[in-house]
Amino acid sequence: MPRNDDTPQLGGERRDAEGDLAEAGARRTIPDISGDPDAYARLIDIIGTMTSSGVRADALYQRALTRASADPEFVTLVAKTSASLEEDAYEERWALTQLLIDLESPEAADALVELVRAPIPPEKAEDPSHGLSTVTEEVILRTTAIEGLSRLLRRDVDTSDTLLETISSSDYVALRRASWFALVDGGREDAIEKARSILTDRGDAWIIELKRIPVEEAPQADREQIGRAKPRPRRPLPEPFDG
Amino acid sequence: MVHCTYTVPDKNASGDNFYGASICNQAYIDYFWGTYGFSGNKNYWDDGFGWDDACNTDQPLARAFNGCYALTYSASDYQNDSYSGACLNWARRYVREHIDDLRSKCGDGTAIASFSGGTVELYLGFFYSKHVPGRAETLLHESRHSAKSHNAKFPAGSTFGAGKNGADSSWGYNGAWMYGALYLWWYYAQGARTTSALRQAARQRANVVIDGAFATHPGFSI
Numbered sequence: 001m002p003r004n005d006d007t008p009q010l011g012g013e014r015r016d017a018e019g020d021l022a023e024a025g026a027r028r029t030i031p032d033i034s035g036d037p038d039a040y041a042r043l044i045d046i047i048g049t050m051t052s053s054g055v056r057a058d059a060l061y062q063r064a065l066t067r068a069s070a071d072p073e074f075v076t077l078v079a080k081t082s083a084s085l086e087e088d089a090y091e092e093r094w095a096l097t098q099l100l101i102d103l104e105s106p107e108a109a110d111a112l113v114e115l116v117r118a119p120i121p122p123e124k125a126e127d128p129s130h131g132l133s134t135v136t137e138e139v140i141l142r143t144t145a146i147e148g149l150s151r152l153l154r155r156d157v158d159t160s161d162t163l164l165e166t167i168s169s170s171d172y173v174a175l176r177r178a179s180w181f182a183l184v185d186g187g188r189e190d191a192i193e194k195a196r197s198i199l200t201d202r203g204d205a206w207i208i209e210l211k212r213i214p215v216e217e218a219p220q221a222d223r224e225q226i227g228r229a230k231p232r233p234r235r236p237l238p239e240p241f242d243g
Numbered sequence: 244m245v246h247c248t249y250t251v252p253d254k255n256a257s258g259d260n261f262y263g264a265s266i267c268n269q270a271y272i273d274y275f276w277g278t279y280g281f282s283g284n285k286n287y288w289d290d291g292f293g294w295d296d297a298c299n300t301d302q303p304l305a306r307a308f309n310g311c312y313a314l315t316y317s318a319s320d321y322q323n324d325s326y327s328g329a330c331l332n333w334a335r336r337y338v339r340e341h342i343d344d345l346r347s348k349c350g351d352g353t354a355i356a357s358f359s360g361g362t363v364e365l366y367l368g369f370f371y372s373k374h375v376p377g378r379a380e381t382l383l384h385e386s387r388h389s390a391k392s393h394n395a396k397f398p399a400g401s402t403f404g405a406g407k408n409g410a411d412s413s414w415g416y417n418g419a420w421m422y423g424a425l426y427l428w429w430y431y432a433q434g435a436r437t438t439s440a441l442r443q444a445a446r447q448r449a450n451v452v453i454d455g456a457f458a459t460h461p462g463f464s465i
Contacts, residue, residue, distance in 0.1 A: 006282065006283065006284075006285035007272065007273055007276045007277065007282070008272055008276065008285075008288075008293075008294050008295070008297040008304065009269070010267070010269055010272070010297065010298065019244070019286045019287045019288075019289065019290055019292070019346075019348070020244060020245040020246070020247065020287075020290065020292070020347075020348050020349045021244055021245070021246045021247070021290045021291050022246075022247050022248070022249060022290065022291035022292050022302075022303065022347075022349060022367070023246075023247075023248055023249075023291045024248070024249060024251055024291075024301050024302070025248040025249060025250050026250045026251070027250070027251045027301070028250055028251065028252050028253055029253050030253050030255070030256065044255055047253075047255040047256055048255040048260055048261060049438070050438055050440040050441070051255060051256065051257065051258035051260075051261060051374065051375070051438070051440070051441060052258070052261040052438065053258070053261060053262055053265065053312070053313070053316075053375075053436045053437055054265070054436055055435075055436060057436060057437060057438050058437070058438045058439055061438045061439065061440060062439070089252065089253075090372065091252045091253065091256045091257045091372070091373075091374055092252060092253045092256045094256070094374070094444060095253075095255070095256035095440075096256075098440045098443060098444065099440070102439070102440060123404065125353070126352070126353045127353045127354060127409075128402075128403045128404045128407070128409075129393070129397065129403045129404065129407065129408070129409025129410070130353065130354040130355065130356075130357070130409065131352065131353050131354050131355060131368060132355060132368045132372045133402060133403055133404075135402045135403075135404075136402040136403060136451060136455075139402045139451055140447050140448055140451055143447050143450065143451065144443070144444075144447050147443070147447070171400065172400055172401075172402055172454075172455075173398075173399075173400035173401070173454045173455060173460075174400075174402060174450065174451045174454040174455060176400075177450070177454055177464060178450070181464065206460070209462075210460075210462060210463060210464045211462065211463045211464070212463065212464050212465065213463050214432065215329075215425075215428045215429050215431075215432045215433075215465075216432075218425070218428065218463060219414060219415060219461075220330070220425070221330060221417055221421070221422060221425060222417045223326055223327065225390060225417055226326045226333070226337065232339060232340055235274060235277055235278055236274075237274065237315070237321075237322065238268075238270040238271055238274055240312075240315075240316040240321070240436060241265045241266060241268070242436060
């Protein structure tokens with residue numbers, strides 16, 4: 001039960017109170033660099049679909065991808081729009097990078113390679129472990145792009161040089177690990193052997209030994225520790241909006 | 244009174260447009276407010292944080308509700324929150340049972356959220372730098388600080404700052420990083436009412452946490 005009746009009400013009125021005061025400044029949107037309202041609308045629609053929820057969400061996203069991937073100009077628009085974004089627009093950059101890899105088009109290869117090869121800007125967070133680590137965000141964008149390079153490699157688009165270069169030169173374990181598995185999934189034995197040699201030479205043979213396992217096989221949370229929680233009354237749970 | 248101004252990222256990219264439009268419903272507001280520690284904390288959610296405009300996804304409260312929605316309904320059998328099941332199922336229960344008070348504040352820009360004595364404070368970075376499932380993961384991460392603090396330094400090659408404090412010693416420590424990564428892993432593997440793109444985002448983030456947030460690497464990857 002609520003401790004008091006302070007639940008927000010739709011259409012409720014604002015009341016003065018203590019606490020901090022926040023206000024909206026700028027509102028960022030994915031820019032229209034196409035000059036083509038229809039193309040821009042398609043881009044915004046598919047981004048909205050990719051981040052949606054509901055029982056039909058993924059089916060709608062896959063259908064949109066099928067339509068869009070047949071259009072090389074759309075792939076180019078996604079790549080150019082991504083490149084136009086500000087460095088700190090991490091959510092938008094992720095969305096466009098993920099879209100680019102999901103389109104699985106050879107036209108996306110250059111943009112993905114460029115992202116993976118781009119130097120990672122210095123950390124901007126004062127406390128990267130508790131704040132927004134900009135290095136972490138940049139690395140996640142690149143591991144996402146590496147997943148795209150792996151998918152292209154499986155479709156005979158040779159992206160192995162970029163993956164080998166990343167294994168050889170990156171300071172971050174996550175990028176070396178992602179590139180290693182991208183090559184393994186790509187299945188090109190010559191590139192895998194080169195990667196194995198580079199990792200061994202730099203003392204990273206342990207990355208080769210990492211196991212990719214299903215979550216069911218991972219060590220789960222210690223149930224005895226979880227169970228120490230103080231149970232609280234359950235409230236009636238509304239149905240999700242998809243029923 | 245601290246006064247802050249925030250930038251609202253593209254709401255299609257963050258997922259707030261879709262979630263916000265779908266869950267603008269008093270039944271969800273009542274449930275989230277009464278379940279996840281909002282209740283009794285109106286003073287921390289008004290004055291521009293959204294209490295008076297709970298469906299406005301420009302403002303923090305609706306964006307927090309969107310994260311609560313993902314936390315609550317991302318398991319296909321969402322009604323089963325038994326601790327003997329998947330983390331995707333019991334995460335909402337763990338948050339419910341470990342956050343007494345959930346409050347929003349401007350923050351000073353150094354942290355996204357913090358936990359202290361049953362109170363979780365959420366700062367602007369929570370609302371405006373994380374997509375919707377990422378907010379659910381953060382609620383679980385902070386809840387876990389009710390039992391465990393970080394106890395180690397980040398390893399070489401970590402994106403979080405090698406040699407700095409804030410890591411967990413190991414996966415088996417059962418700390419906040421493990422809980423967050425485990426949630427994201429289940430979300431990737433079995434997340435319902437979502438898309439392959441958001442599940443991939445969960446996988447990428449979980450892998451980066453596995454690679455960089457434990458002093459001793461767990462030895463596996465997703």
